[in-house]
Amino acid sequence: MAQFDLITEKMLRSMAGRTSRRSIIGMLGSMLAGASSLPLLPVGHANAAEAKSTDGPPDPNSGETAPQSTGNPQDPGDPTKCDYWRYCAIDGSLCACYGGTKTSCPPGTEMSPITWIGTCRNPADSRNYIVSYNDCCGGLPWGRCACQNNQGDRPVVRPQNNNEVTWCFGVQSQSYTCTVSIILGVAIDQK
């Protein structure tokens, strides 16, 4: 584990440090090569197509949060819904429902630089993407937009592939608030 953590940590630290993404993907690639726990099958429940449209005003009396969209046809789906494709391995609350976005933390929270990794298939371009699930920490959690997707999740014996761990390390408070999903690149064996 120590070794894997070193890689994960170094990778995300360096990412935070704006260094070459290539090298990161490279590192990941080698790491992933060793971990065939990453599924190459389409993510059945991540069929984001329906959850997409924002055309027309929502029913004024619906009580629902209006459908959101990424605005990018190659990144289809609603970032406030569990079935958005890149959430295929999120077990937790979606930051997009707490004042953050699919990739950013809500105001007043802190994003953990250490995290765990999943692979999700993008239904639009049929590519498998390596996704970093970063927890936002120190805010107020209360179960809004709670998702339980476990694509590629593995028992905690391999923590970097486990979504039950509170990934709030290297931050002021280790109290979990919500989770974002950041695309790191395409799974190496698909390039």
Add this chain to the structure above:
Amino acid sequence: MAQFDLITEKMLRSMAGRTSRRSIIGMLGSMLAGASSLPLLPVGHANAAEAKSTDGPPDPNSGETAPQSTGNPQDPGDPTKCDYWRYCAIDGSLCACYGGTKTSCPPGTEMSPITWIGTCRNPADSRNYIVSYNDCCGGLPWGRCACQNNQGDRPVVRPQNNNEVTWCFGVQSQSYTCTVSIILGVAIDQK
């Protein structure tokens, strides 16, 4: 208020001290005489008759807590339901749903000796009873059996008749858990 609190406090302290109930009711009587905020009307929504029976086993798949009963025909109703007659002025959670009873606190909590007072009509004997609503404190609150009955509740300017105040005084923790209802006696002008 100072005066009222003195009475309330002294009364309940002395009650806790097992002194003569008469004197307590007496004190209350004089106190209540001055406070015509105590309703003498029947408690419409405290019709406990239906909520009573425990005959027959509940539906095994109901998911409901089985109906409870006081076992006393003169004290009809289900102490785990908001419409039990003596809860006519409870705004809070019922201790009978947390491991306590209609008159006792759940394990691990502490009952506040200082409290507020209501008057509820018992549909079985048509008497108006003076009820002391004691908060249990220092435990775990989470909204099970939350009731909002406001018979005789008054704005906090008269705190001893207000059910929004956390009545956790003279206890180790002032954190609210749930509320019990203790009969102090019959409203003086009904004896």
Add this chain to the structure above:
Amino acid sequence: MNKAIGCAACASLLAGFSTFVMGADFPNPLPPEAIPRVETLPAKYPTGWAFLNYAGDRIELRNVGSDSREVKGQLQAHDSATILISDQRPELYVADTVWSRGTRGTRTDFITIYDKQTFNVVDEIVLPGTKRALITAMEGLTTFTDEQRMELVFNFTPASSVTVVDLVNRKVLGDVEIPGCSLVYPSGKRGFSTLCQSGTLLSIRLDEKGAVAGRSESKAFNPLDTDPLFTASALIGGIRYFPSLHGRIQPIDMRTEDVKVLPDWPLVSAADASGNWRPSGWQILASDEQKLLYVLMQADAHEGTHKDPANEVWVYNVASKARLKRLRLVRPGSSISLTHTADPLLLVQAGERLDVYQASDGSLVRSLDLPGFHTRMQIDPAR
């Protein structure tokens, strides 16, 4: 195992197929995404935003003015927490109480100072004596005075007092005893008024050090035995309007130290008397920039219904004391507020919904969910 091999097989098949698809629609993959980022908020919040205080357990900043209906951010709260929103400084002030072990252990009362844009904690002011009133979050528990230089915190142990806090230098200045009185409403340039059990209003003038500089008490005007005032109020042109349980409205002029209790008037006309209409709910009334008064009204009211959700909102011109409109709600509401704009939105908390109406014509614009909400709400639209 067999299964794993099976997967590998279909995976390679898929790979072959998907290569073709990729080429066709999206030649390039999505690029790697930005480094970790935390959202920030505008220095001046849009008028369509509002703070929703979930009974002091949780505070949510929500965009109620757009169909996106987004949550913009949240502030933690623990027990009867109240929020004050400054328009003098880029700060928010949350008065709260925690215990060192959750619901037990050492109690700490404190004001957290948040940055309005980042929601980061700027500072904290601990309130001495663990005496802050633990009462369901509502008006009168805390207030600004002295042009937001001071915050006043109501204490209840059950003895009553007020803690005076200097928000500029972030320190506690002292306490003012107010035996037999409850809650704080700003009055005069620097001071407050409080409602007393004797039916009077006690007004306290403070000096710049937060010490009592003057004290005056009104004649008794609040009939607690027969028809007490609610403690919720609406401010119109410096005059504070309190409704009574049976439907009077009581204006009090708090603009100067010389606080004046003005003549009351009825919300319900003789013509409507038969309907037994009374004010009822939690945050029971509101006012807008047009100096109109909005009151939650409940038909067939009787003893014990004064905190029930109400079916209608009645709109008054306080100058003419005339009712201008009756707005019927799509579902009974408990708390109301108005956005601070020329053409305001009427916000109505109704069970697990926040219904947003056009105040002008009472039409429902949208309805937001309040998941898991089962207590009382205090609504604070952005200024």
Add this chain to the structure above:
Amino acid sequence: MNKAIGCAACASLLAGFSTFVMGADFPNPLPPEAIPRVETLPAKYPTGWAFLNYAGDRIELRNVGSDSREVKGQLQAHDSATILISDQRPELYVADTVWSRGTRGTRTDFITIYDKQTFNVVDEIVLPGTKRALITAMEGLTTFTDEQRMELVFNFTPASSVTVVDLVNRKVLGDVEIPGCSLVYPSGKRGFSTLCQSGTLLSIRLDEKGAVAGRSESKAFNPLDTDPLFTASALIGGIRYFPSLHGRIQPIDMRTEDVKVLPDWPLVSAADASGNWRPSGWQILASDEQKLLYVLMQADAHEGTHKDPANEVWVYNVASKARLKRLRLVRPGSSISLTHTADPLLLVQAGERLDVYQASDGSLVRSLDLPGFHTRMQIDPAR
């Protein structure tokens, strides 16, 4: 006002009437009631009681063995809290984590010692280093060893270690580093085993001071890449049984320091292979006094379904490795446990329900509500 008079009138009328009624039915009023009282629990809990751990946020002691379906009491919990129930001492041990300001401020990890009968806090042991693993409450985060004289707490920072706590003298004895390994399972007389990323099992023997007295590592047997073991297990006659994601069962003999990894065997026979049955859920298996093994099984399982609720419980004789029964659940379940009696009840957490079945024939006895529950449950029946 008029209304008030009206009331007074009808009140006196009623008074007249009710006097008659009283005389008729109940000549005497209900007596004044007892002085303030707090409930206590029996020294030995009935076997029909169980602790329900709501993902470490809240712990509830519930009577699941009777149609009263009562809540008997609750213990507060904050973050990934786990409970150990002693049958050597009248105590409960809850390992928990709090922050001085709710979700921020100074972090404290601690074990609260509760009296089993009063639920009062007897004592508290603070765990140093703020390193306790914050992982959804589950088996392996804490355990007893040394006949309940010691508690072991798994730490994750993300470096792995185990804190050894003396529960008798209520003090921390020290830490054991377990790099690359996770969770703690009691093994031998005084020690533990832990699952390592290399696929091995590391076993640590402790001396009476909690220091490492011996250390042995198994050969690699846990294929993390292809078919890893779940971390949930069931204990039968000192042998611990771990299911794998694809449906093997792996027995490990942890009775002595000389821990033995025994041959695995399949839960799914060739005949059933087509159904793609796999273990799935959270607290995924249980055992009873008859040495039967109960496993939550899910049809049409595939990648990512290993924590989904399962439709059936399959019952095995671990001696013969034969499946004895298939129990169909009234609704898919995520966590199961068995009461500790000759004729046990099968407890199944299924969404916001706790379904109680007769283990012998799989008939539903009752179903309890779990209001507001939306995460994962750990069930601990009373012993």
